[in-house]
Amino acid sequence: MTIPIQQITLHHLSMELKQPFTTSFGTVENKDFYITEIDDGQGNRGFGESVAFTAPWYTEETFTTTGHMMRDFLIPILLNNSIKHPDDVSKLFTTIKRNNMAKSALEGAVWDLYAKREGQSLAEALGGTKSKIEAGIAIGMQSSIAELLHKIALSQENGYKRVKLKIKPGKDIDVLKEVRHHYPDLPIMVDANSAYTLEDTARLKELDAFQLLMMEQPLAHDDIVDHAKLQAEIDTPICLDESIHSLENAKIAIELGSCRVINIKPGRVGGLTVAKQIHDYCVEKGIAVWCGGMLEAGVGRAQNIALSSLEGFRFPGDNAGSDNYWKKDIILPEVVAHNGLITVPTDLGIGHAIDIEALAQFKVDEEIF
Ligand SMILES: O=C(O)CCC(=O)c1ccccc1C(=O)O
Ligand SMILES: [Mg+2]
Known part of the structure; x- marks a missing residue:
């Protein structure tokens, strides 16, 4: 059965880490990220999270690029295609190269929504x-x-x-x-x-x-x-x-x-x-x-x-x-x-x-x- 997608919400959150985290590249003190929410219009909501940092020191993606990719490319793909299983999402997204953190933020919400609709835990x-x-x-x-x-x-x-x-x-x-x-x-x-x-x-x-x-x-x-x-x-x-x-x-x-x-x-x-x-x-x-x-x-x-x-x-x-x-x-x-x-x-x-x-x-x- 198709997973209906009635509405997608990007919640931009900003949170301060309890303790700064330092790697060989520098220090992260704060995180700006998206909580993605997908509503099936039937009382179920799935949630995902974007993991890119504000600067591209870990991979090339940033908080801002994930927003751009989701808004301008990935969300339209989700809204214009029918999805039967969360595995369909990564296949549909292959038309967009890389930008894996942006893809994952939405795909995770589809997985959560799917599990909830099936009466299962995500695990x-x-x-x-x-x-x-x-x-x-x-x-x-x-x-x-x-x-x-x-x-x-x-x-x-x-x-x-x-x-x-x-x-x-x-x-x-x-x-x-x-x-x-x-x-x-x-x-x-x-x-x-x-x-x-x-x-x-x-x-x-x-x-x-x-x-x-x-x-x-x-x-x-x-x-x-x-x-x-x-x-x-x-x-x-x-x-x-x-x-x-x-x-x-x-x-x-x-x-x-x-x-x-x-x-x-x-x-x-x-x-x-x-x-x-x-x-x-x-x-x-x-x-x-x-x-x-x-x-x-x-x-x-x-x-x-x-x-x-x-x-x-x-x-x-x-x-x-x-x-x-x-x-x-x-x-x-x-x-x-x-x-x-x-x-x-x-x-x-x-x-x-x-x-x-x-x-x-x-x-x-x-x-x-
Ligand atoms: O505790 C965590 O979430 C992971 C900590 C960590 O090592 C890390 C944190 C941010 C970016 C990259 C890495 C990493 O695994 O290299
Ligand atoms: Mg590592």
Whole structure:
């Protein structure tokens, strides 16, 4: 049966992070993003979230480009075509190149709406099997080792199952030595957000000594070949993030041996359908995956949790509780990690209601189509 789309609303929200998040590229303090809402005119509403930042430091997309793409290209496609299943959305969107975060923001709302219409949770609709998922935490670069150790201590009080640390040349070996000295057994991984080149191979090889779960995106954001050369030289498994925008990219990376793990983010790959396709392909090839994060508010966070309930998500993701990011989130209940575990909601769709008061509090404006 066709999923009727009566109205699409873009809610522009602006929220301040509880703590600034620093990577090798700079610091994020504030997020402007869209909550997308699709109304079927029969009492059901699906919600999605755009994950691009205000500046294009992670990928080429920004908050402003996602608005432009949705308003001028993607929303007209949704309103002028009949959609039977959320998988149809990414197919219809292939006439628009890339702009995956814009696509994902709308496709996520169609998935939520579809699940609600089918009387299913989003996790169920996606084929998820886990009732609880393990939560990991990503800790941004800190001004001192003492501050970093303090943040790690807090993460352990909260039971997070693994800790991801951001590194760059000069803020790597010494930092890890200190952290390992205090936490010899902690599951740790690192993320360089492309801060190295192949010329740093010897330095990256030194990181093998720290028994890291994996090293995320050490080399260029658009590279797949050099990562294969690096992986052949080091023992630590490489995990690709920025390099993987599609199932095709994942196939190439696996074929070339560029990584042993893939970080799947729906926003980076154009939505939940492609995220699931990459997951399925990786399971077939024996490649572990986990769900990355984009400092999401509640809607995006809930979608990541539903996705993480698929069996191939073998590592804890970057999916800490709402309270790690926000003083107040926009969903009810907020996402809570108990002893590092998040219960996958069984209620309809994303399984969280929109907190109408919070939505109003953070809203800058709205556009209705
Ligand atoms: O906790 C999170 O949401 C993820 C933190 C994170 O590492 C990140 C945050 C923003 C943009 C890119 C990345 C990344 O995975 O590289
Ligand atoms: Mg990353």
